């Protein structure tokens with residue numbers, strides 16, 4: 627890292643003949659630097675000062691090297707590439723976008739769960755994306771670490787549309803600003819628990835995002851000025867939700883009813899661009915750090931997961947996870963039941 631920084635400094639602080647910055651000598655290629663500049667422009671990255679810019683550039687180049695080495699792995703079932711996260715180290719990515727404060731949970735995680743029941747047999751595959759008026763376009767939580775609120779809204783929206791026949795957008799910002807004020811542990815952009823978001827909506831209702839738009843910040847603009855829908859038809863009041871038992875059949879069965887909130891370890895997800903992701907260790911409950919929404923499974927049992935990192939991440943905002951409890955996907959999932 628030290629050496630890389632110095633090299634990059636040399637190549638940019640003064641104008642040297644490009645041969646001096648040749649990769650054969652310095653291990654940084656002009657091609658890679660051009661890739662960085664193009665990426666920086668495309669993602670409109672603005673840095674505080676030159677030091678930060680050089681640091682980000684060196685992180686980017688390290689990530690780029692990892693991406694290239696993954697591309698040469700012929701066994702890989704998924705692809706990686708550049709996206710909005712490419713100038714963060716894995717540790718920074720965790721700090722900024724994953725829910726790493728789960729030790730603050732006030733009550734222990736419930737390890738049991740229900741085996742949902744269907745009248746008929748479960749489908750061999752299901753994909754809620756193909757059903758009209760169930761899912762909103764992919765959202766982007768930006769710089770606010772509130773995947774708990776996006777996960778909660780992510781299951782309330784499809785439940786409401788399946789039950790009431792109207793697809794609405796609900797307000798993550800209301801949960802971000804109001805849930806803590808209402809006495810729950812979850813705390814806006816600092817992180818939180820999906821269960822708090824749904825429990826809040828059961829009690830106070832959730833309004834549409836048009837009346838409480840997303841600002842990606844904790845309460846500076848509205849500071850929880852709206853607490854309930856003006857009329858029941860304006861927002862949504864869920865009545866109950868249930869934890870799904872920790873097995874594939876239970877999650878599949880629940881998915882035949884509605885999209886299901888899942889909690890996963892997304893530590894290794896930052897550069898995922900497509901395919902069946904399987905690069906997770908043996909995840910335990912304590913490792914789970916991202917709420918997302920399962921929207922289906924294919925005939926091989928791979929899970930289709932909807933994320934809130936915009937459409938520039940993954941498969942237009944989605945990821946497919948290998949069958950089984952990949953990244954802990956079976957450990958802590960919930961669906962709304964009424």
Ligand SMILES: *[C@@H]1O[C@H](CO)[C@@H](O)[C@H](O)[C@H]1NC(C)=O
Nearest residue numbers: 629630649650651652653654
């Ligand atoms: C530069 O890369 C080559 C192989 O790509 C490697 O053998 C060499 O050790 C690297 N040099 C330095 C100084 O890191």
Ligand SMILES: *[C@@H]1O[C@H](CO)[C@@H](O)[C@H](O)[C@H]1NC(C)=O
Nearest residue numbers: 721722726727771815816817
């Ligand atoms: C985790 O909690 C600490 C202390 O409460 C806080 O400073 C930090 O911002 C939180 N981390 C995230 C990612 O929200």
Ligand SMILES: *[C@@H]1O[C@H](CO)[C@@H](O)[C@H](O)[C@H]1NC(C)=O
Nearest residue numbers: 807845846847848849850851
């Ligand atoms: C937001 O609420 C807090 C108290 O919870 C208060 O101290 C602060 O002044 C309020 N900010 C705005 C912008 O209304």
Ligand SMILES: *[C@@H]1O[C@H](CO)[C@@H](O)[C@H](O)[C@H]1NC(C)=O
Nearest residue numbers: 891893894905906907908913
């Ligand atoms: C991330 O990937 C590495 C291998 O590249 C693996 O060893 C590790 O267990 C994975 N971490 C998590 C949290 O899944």
